[in-house]
Amino acid sequence: MEIRKPYLMFLGDAHDQLAVKTAQGVVDWRRDWCLGQLRLEGCKADLGLEDMTIAEAAEAGVKTMIVGTVSPGGVLPDYWVDTIVSALDAGLDVATGLHKRLGSVPAIAEAAKRNGRQLFDVRFSDETFATGRGTKRPGLRLLTVGTDCSVGKKYAALALEAGMRERGLKADFCATGQTGVLISGRGVALDAVVADFISGAAEWLTPANAPDHWDVVEGQGSLFHPSFAGVTLGLLHGSQPDAFVVCHEPTRTKMRNVEHPIPSIQSVIDRTILEGSLTNPDIQCVGIAVNTQALGEDEAQALLKSISQEHGLPATDPVRFGVGPIVDEIVARFGS
Amino acid sequence: MEIRKPYLMFLGDAHDQLAVKTAQGVVDWRRDWCLGQLRLEGCKADLGLEDMTIAEAAEAGVKTMIVGTVSPGGVLPDYWVDTIVSALDAGLDVATGLHKRLGSVPAIAEAAKRNGRQLFDVRFSDETFATGRGTKRPGLRLLTVGTDCSVGKKYAALALEAGMRERGLKADFCATGQTGVLISGRGVALDAVVADFISGAAEWLTPANAPDHWDVVEGQGSLFHPSFAGVTLGLLHGSQPDAFVVCHEPTRTKMRNVEHPIPSIQSVIDRTILEGSLTNPDIQCVGIAVNTQALGEDEAQALLKSISQEHGLPATDPVRFGVGPIVDEIVARFGS
Known part of the structure; x- marks a missing residue:
């Protein structure tokens, strides 16, 4: 799993700054990767980044939109889905830490497929691992x-x-x-x-x-x-x-x-x-x-x-x- | 997960006795639950149970067919699928320890649905657990x-x-x-x-x-x-x-x-x-x-x-x- 940089941080309509804790962590540690933020009407959080539309972000070279926000009720609201689909249509990948897989929303899955874009659900692991060997490695x-x-x-x-x-x-x-x-x-x-x-x-x-x-x-x-x-x-x-x-x-x-x-x-x-x-x-x-x-x-x-x-x-x-x-x-x- | 008893043990066309190790374990420890065995042509294993057809097993009161056999190549052969579908059509549930979910085979999923029967993939857990609490319990x-x-x-x-x-x-x-x-x-x-x-x-x-x-x-x-x-x-x-x-x-x-x-x-x-x-x-x-x-x-x-x-x-x-x-x-x- 390697998420393409740079990022657009999607804050949705976060109720407060605590709801964007994950997004804030990315900005704190990887400021250079974060070109801008996208806030919906009523958003009460601010990462101090330039506000951008999806079109502006794509134009600026953004490769991935990060949904680093806890949504109201923990689910993915319909009006967030529209924004995620727009991001995919503009050629961005989308990465989230939500409890639900992005691909489980048909509109998002179709948009990703239609545009040949990647969805990253970082709470889930799609990698197949071997069992541990316990053998000493260099490094x-x-x-x-x-x-x-x-x-x-x-x-x-x-x-x-x-x-x-x-x-x-x-x-x-x-x-x-x-x-x-x-x-x-x-x-x-x-x-x-x-x-x-x-x-x-x-x-x-x-x-x-x-x-x-x-x-x-x-x-x-x-x-x-x-x-x-x-x-x-x-x-x-x-x-x-x-x-x-x-x-x-x-x-x-x-x-x-x-x-x-x-x-x-x-x-x-x-x-x-x-x-x-x-x-x-x-x-x-x-x-x-x-x-x-x-x-x-x-x-x-x-x-x-x-x-x-x-x-x-x-x-x-x-x-x-x-x-x-x-x-x-x-x-x-x-x-x- | 509670598998209904008694069982019919399905041995498929097991190459040798080792391939039915799991089924053998069930017979060793729960002989009373095992009413019979079903062996396909070429089967080289024997649990010492009465050989039964699916119809005979259903007639005898069997509730679940246990697929406790390692299949050749580790996959589920098509000719096993036919037998599993027949068991579901005869009103039996089916339980396995295979690496692949029974329900991932469309014919099996449809037969289970059609007959209102349960599929048990014991290698997978469909139960939702809470995180451990570590509090002392009676017993x-x-x-x-x-x-x-x-x-x-x-x-x-x-x-x-x-x-x-x-x-x-x-x-x-x-x-x-x-x-x-x-x-x-x-x-x-x-x-x-x-x-x-x-x-x-x-x-x-x-x-x-x-x-x-x-x-x-x-x-x-x-x-x-x-x-x-x-x-x-x-x-x-x-x-x-x-x-x-x-x-x-x-x-x-x-x-x-x-x-x-x-x-x-x-x-x-x-x-x-x-x-x-x-x-x-x-x-x-x-x-x-x-x-x-x-x-x-x-x-x-x-x-x-x-x-x-x-x-x-x-x-x-x-x-x-x-x-x-x-x-x-x-x-x-x-x-x-």
């Missing part, structure tokens, strides 16, 4: 893991890709969730893969590469989350990371959507090394990414210092203070 | 785990169900693979579930029950198998077993289809307790099931004695020596 891999779901694993991986590239390292973000796929234009939504092929899909995503090349892999779930630990373990085995970064949200008291307590950072480090060593005996933790959004500046700095000292590892908030200390650690351990 | 659960894939986890679970029932315990086998589903008439092929719902599917399979009722759950894969450990972990978390039995094949030197060594029985016990305690802190090992098929009688007895002494747990070959010692242990620890 370096870094995985972000978490004390819980939704603690900044995608953000940390994207920030590390950027920070490592700035430092002259060869690094590529590998998306394992739908937003990540739209941001990077490729990847696989791992939660949608059939269970037998989780580690195989992770191997497919992070194939053999040059010895000094880093795949920076977006983590999923947590080894301690009773809903999703199977996905986390399959991703860990398949991506066989040389290095991992633990992501943590210090104000959370229990795991997302369940009653389980948040595990300690140390137990996540220990368990990740224990399980990860099945496919990479040299796996090591290179840093801790903490989401300090809920804390004041001084409090955040004090917490990071304390976590860093406790674990003997760099600890930072990638959003607030950057990933510099973790990139330093990577360079120190693996070379530049 | 007792036993899970078979393994040092590898294909070491007798299904057999051990079925033998334990039978042995526990003989001892007066309330015990129900819970199938997690396609053969198990055909044997028990219900269950879910866990390897075919979408990754996010592995533990949720396992919770659905083993719901709240009476405090003295045992779900005896067929295990999948191994926590140490780099292809399938994610499935194993999700099943462990979702089934939240009170007790588990480790299944082992002593002559194997590396894990099935990969280059990884077989883990020790002790490491499987330790890892299962470590990971399983996330959803059931009281999880405990109650025995070891060893496949001694490759060993002589004396050698087998000596090995079992040595394994039992090493781990302080009953060790037996369920096929050769029965599951008595493990049932004793269950009764001793959990009551009768």
